[in-house]
Structure formats: C-alpha cells, structure tokens
Amino acid sequence: MRPYLNILFLALAILLAACSGEDHQHAAGATEYTCPMHPQIVQNEPGTCPICAMDLVPKTVHGEGVEITEDLAFLLKPTNSAVVSNIATTKPAQKSVEATVQMDGIITYDPRRVYSVPARVSGRIEKLFVKYNFQPIRKGQKLMEVYSPDLITAQRELLYLVKTSPEDQQLIASSRQKLQYLGASNEQINRLLRTGQESYTFALYSPYDGYVIDLNTAAPAATTGIAAASSGGGMDAMGAGGSATPTAPSAASSSSAGQAIQLREGMYVSVGQPLVQVVNAGQLWAEFNVPAGEMRALSKGTPVKISFPQLPGEHLDGKVDFFQPFFDEGENFAKVRVYLPGDAKQAMVGQLVTAKASVATDPALWVPQAAVLDIGTKTVAFLKVNSVFEPIAVTTGARAGKEIKITSGLKPTDTLATNAQFLVDSESFIKVNK
Template sequence: MRNSTLFLLAILLLITLGACSHGEEQEHAEGTTEYTCPMHPQIVQNEPGTCPVCGMDLVPTSAQGEPIVVTDDLAFLLQPTNESVVADISTIKPEEKTVPASVEMEGIITYDERRIFSIPARVGGRIEKLFVKYNYQPIRKGQKLLEVYSPELVTAQRELLYLVQSAPEDKALIEAAKQKLRLLGATEAQISRLLRTGEASNTFAIYSPYDGYVIGLNTTAPSATPSAIPVTAPNAAGGMGGMSGGVAAGSGATAPAAGGSELPLREGMYVTAGQPLVRVVNPDQLWAEFNIPAGEVTSIAKGAPIEITFPQLPGEKLDAQVDFLQPFYKAGENFAKVRAYIPGQQKLARVGQLVSATASYTTAPALWVPREAVLDIGTKSVAFKQQNGAFKPVAVTVGTTEGDQVQIVEGLQQNDVVAANARFLVDSESFIKLKETDG
C-alpha cells in the first residue's frame, strides 16, 4: 500500500514538472515571436496588433512560410508586364512575297512643253498688217500671221532680179541670191512669184509653221542677241514657214496662265531680227504632272499604268502610263515629279485642271504581315515575337502598306513567330518597353 502511494506521488511530480517546462517554453516562444504587416514588411513588432500604415492585422513572421525557390520554369512569370505578355493567341509567320500596290497622287493638267514653239522675226522691219489680234486665237499651219516691211528684204529681192536679167548664165550667183532670200525667211512660193512677176514686193508675209493656239504676243525687244537664240532646222513643210523660223521652247518653258498677261503686237511697231513675235502651243498632246514623296519614286517604273480621275467629273476616268520620272527639290521639300502623256483631243482633260491619279506597280520581294500584327506606338512600330512561350515586343521598320498587309523592312526574319493581333496584347494602361538588343 505504501509502495502504491509513492508511485502515484512520483507520477504527479513528473506531470507537474512537465507542465511547468512546457509553460516556460511557451512563454519563451511567445516572447520571441515577431509580427509584421503582409503589405508593409518594414513594420515589425514583438506583439500582435494592427499596421500603422494600412490598418491591417499583423501576422507572425512564421506564417509567411518558407521562401519559394524561383526555377527557370517560373522565371518568365516574374518579368514586368510591360516586357513580356503570356497569352494563348493566334500566331503567324512573316511571308516573303510580291504584292500589287498603288500610290495615290495629286496633280494638274498642263501643256506638253515640247509642243510650245516660238516664232521669231528673221529680219528687222515695221509691221504693216497684223492678222493675230489676241492670245489663244486658233491658228493653223501656213496661216498668215503678219506682213512686215523690211528694207533688207527689198534689197535682196532687187539683187536677185538684177542677176537674173543681167547675168542669166551665172547659175551659181543666182542660186546664192535665192539662198539669201530663203535665209531671210522667204518661201519658195514667194521666190517663184518674184521671178515670175519681176517686181520686188515692199512687204513680206510671215506664216505660221505650226497648228495650235497663240499664247504670247510679245511687245518688248529681245534681251538676247539673235545668235544666242537656238533655231531648229527647217522642217519638211518649210515652204509654208514664211519669214518665221521654228524655235521650240526648251524644258525651262512653263505652261502659260489662262488669259495671258502679255500685250499683243500692234500695227506700225518695229521689230528686230531675232525678236520673238508670238508663241504657239499645240494642244493635241497634254501632260499630267503629279508630285509624290521622293521615297516612293523608286517603287514606280516608267510604263507603270495610271488611272486618272477628275474630282469635278465623278465617275469619269482616263487611263495613261508613267512616261517620265524626275527627282525634284524645292523649298526644303524633297519630292519627285511623275509625268504622263495624255491625248489632248478628248473631252475630259483640260489645261489647268486639277486631277487625282492612282499609279499601280508590283513591289519587290519582301516580308509581309497582316496590318493587325504591327502596333504603331508613335515613335516606333512594334510586333510581338514569341520567345520561350511568351510574347516579347520588338521594334520593326515598316515599308509600304497595301490593303490589310504591311511590308516589314527590318526587325523580323521569315522564321519568326509573331502575334497575329498586336493590340490584343496591350491594355489601355500599358506602356511597351523595348530593349536596345532584342533577340
């Protein structure tokens, strides 16, 4: 009985000592526990409470758990959202091909400068009669323009008559006198009439060697000497040229403004040798001139088809082709002129008319992607290339846009995989961050 009592006392003693030890351990643990805010880890204290910043309940630091080890499989998830976007969306590859393209142009109808001619006076004299009265008067080839009294022409006629009468056997001298009259502008018909009648004419007529319209009646003396004025060789129909020579206007000539600003010649005025009397334009062929950016002129080749439309004539179209390409620089703007020849004998095009045109061509082989695959962010264009299961933005250089396709000049390769819709990867508050060296 005594032994049983001692055994029970021993058990009670052990229980009491264990409880005390556990209480001391618990008190020690409670005394060393630290509490922190889940949102503000800089807040740490030794007892429970609330965060002084956000008011959340503090939690023991042991509740945070063991730190997570970031493996390669999870590393891309920790990248900033403006650098890498993970999504299950459709993808495409750039396609190398040629695409039919077009360029929109604005221009004007003007005269063909190769068909603007100047009719000068071959000799000096006084205008006795004038048959052209106003600018834009229609004239035809061989039509009499004016009659001039010239002492030099009268003397040349009398020399020929004297030789024919006094030395008919001297053929060479007679031919030289005839040639002198031709150089002064006399026609073969006028020389024949002179020899037939035997009477020198005091006035000689000047005939038009061209068909067209009068666009300049000059009243001022020439600023250059006659030797400085280029004269073309007589044409096949020189017999109707009269005293006039054919001086074609050079490339520097400009189409005259409607209405003309030059005063017409007057009867009784004196003209000098080489003085331009009148300009004639033949409107059977016109020019359509367009200005385009210099960067697009390399895409268009001579012979490319052009469809010309007229804003004031809806539905009317005129087909032509590119005949001339001219780089041009003016007032700090770098552009090029595209010229197309169009027939003047039609009802649509008129000189001075504003027109629009579309030039068609085929691009060189290049990489093309849908327009939705490229995002314009202002200073750059961006495409999202797939890398390691994610889409990363890369800067691209775009070229021609045609329909729903855009040309990629630089930034992508043919085997790259890109998102088919770049806008889908960007929300309204995102900012795309591009690295200097994208892989």
C-alpha cells in the same frame, strides 16, 4: 537558500527576454502587402485593394516604397510613351501581293510641241493678225506683215541679177538663198520673180497648228523702239520654210512656257527676238508625284489608269514613260511622266488628275492599313511589349486593298495593335522611341 532563488529568477527573466526578442524579429521579418495607389491599405497576405480593386504588392524589407517588378516597370514611363489597353492585335504577314500605287498629278504641255517664231530681220510690224492669248491658229495662217529695209534690199538684188546676169545661175541661187535666210518663203520669192516688183511688207505665216501662248499677258513697258520680249520655246521664223527649236514648259499656266511677249502694230522688232509662241495640244502628258517610299514599286512601262476628279467615270489608260532624276527642293516626292493618248479630248493643260498603278510586289511584310498611323512627320504603329503598347516608327510602301507594305521598322514576330487610331486621341500624345 535566498541567493539561489535570486539566481533562478534572474535566469528566468533572461530566458523570457530572449524569447520575446526572437518573436519580435520574426514578426518584423513578415511580408506585408500594400496597394500602389492607396498606401494606407496594408495586410499580411496577398489580396486586392478594397478601394480600387488593384492587386496588392509586397512592401520592401525596410518598408520604404513599393518593390518595382517587371509587371510594374511600365508605370514609371511617361504617360505619352505607353498605352495600357486590351484591344485586338495582329502580326505582320510575309507575302507577295498585287499592290496599288496612288498618285496625284497635273496635265502639262509636251515640250516637243511648244514652238517660238524668232525674227529673222529687224523691222516694223505694219499689220498684226495675232492679237490675244490662246488664239487658235492653223498651219499656213498669216501671223503679221513686217516692213524691213533688209528684205527690200535683198529683193532688189535678186531682181537686178535676174535682169542683168540671167546666165549666172550660181549668183542668182545665192541671192535667192539669202532671201530665204531672211524669212521669205519659196512662194513669196517666186511671186517676186514673176511680177518683177519688190514688196515693201512681207507676210509671216505659221508653220504649225495650235494655240498662241504668252502673248500680251502683261502690260507693255512705256518705251519706244524694240519691244520687250524674251526667248521661249520654238516655232518657225519669218515665213513658213524655217526650222524650229522646241523648248520645254515647266507648268500648266498661260505663262509657263516662257516669259510674256508683247506685240503691237507699229512696234519695231530686232533680229532673234521671239515674235509668237505656239503650243500644239494634240499630244499632252501627265506628271505625277510619287512618295519616295513607293518609287521602287514602279518601273518604265508600268500600266496606270488615270481618272479625272471633275469627270466622274472618265478615265484614260497609259504607261509610265519617264522618271525625273532629281527631287524638287523641299519635297519628298519623285516625279513620273505618263504620255496621254492623242485622242484624249477630256484632258486639258493644267487639269488635276489622279492615277492608280497596279504592280506585283516582292515578298515583304504587310499589315492592315488601320494598324499604321500617319502623324505628319512620321508613320507609326503600336507594338505590344510586356502587355502594353509602345509607338514605333515604321516606313511604309505600296498599298493593296486594305493592307499596306512595311519596308522597315517591324519584324514578322512582332505583335501590334490592329487599330492604331484607337490608341491615340491627338498627335501630341505620341512620343516615338528612336
């Protein structure tokens, strides 16, 4: 009887051990929940953390770490690549609007009205009537008196032919034309034939109205003989009857139309040397810088309204006339030219101006200007992805009221923050995904 009891007790012990193992395995397989910020908080059912009130998340099967779900994936990103916030959002609107292009520029010379007087003959300046920079001159005003042996010889040749061969009109006409090529005017030649006495000094007259520029703007070199001068833009030559060659100025300063010209009484000049440069300020133009992204919105003939920061309330109406076909080195701005009205008395060379051009845009994406942030090297917007905001690079165009055109970087279905500035407190925060 005892052996049977031993066997029975052994069987009961094995049965109890098996049940205990199943209960242990069942307990081990139960899901436990913990706090991502406070791992010491563990419980057997979902809930919230008593410390930070965050939702509890399930632990992994092996109890190592927290299971990474889609809702928690953004927590693994760097802190400067996503923003968790509950702010107002907006969507890009596909539409066509009346946009405004803002431009900053400067008033410059019209290169067709910048002239230079080159010397027709070599000689010495006996008397100078133009002595300082920006001196106003009128057409026909005497500029200087020059002594030239070549002019004296040409006068004597004409007087000799008139006296000895008055019937040879062809030879006389050739001698008269030679004097004209040397810079003598018809009035000077007629006076020579009327008096019969050659003049040892010839007066040079201005054929243009305007202001003298680039004259004596630097100290003269300590040399004798021919003055150091340079070629520049074009006015007439010795006298009032010669032709002129205009040259274009590159800036609005006093030395922008060419290099400085030095003139002194007693100075010798050589053939072809520029004597005086004159600019007529009756017709000016304005050159404006336009961001490359807004260039497509403009075309030749686009009306612009020019305003003067120094003169509130003053403005001029003009039209885009010319697009510079290249970019200046190191700049990302295109240049456009606008001719100013001839009666623009408030406009002066070198004056800074602003302009607005109103253009009708093609259908495109438009967003509030506050939704776009310019960080210097890029323009970004904050795109909403899985309940978080990520910075994305965008390309902007024209502006219309409080809206701005998006040329690339967004789709009509995107959702972005209405106020991009609210999501960043410094430029170093933003790390744009490429």
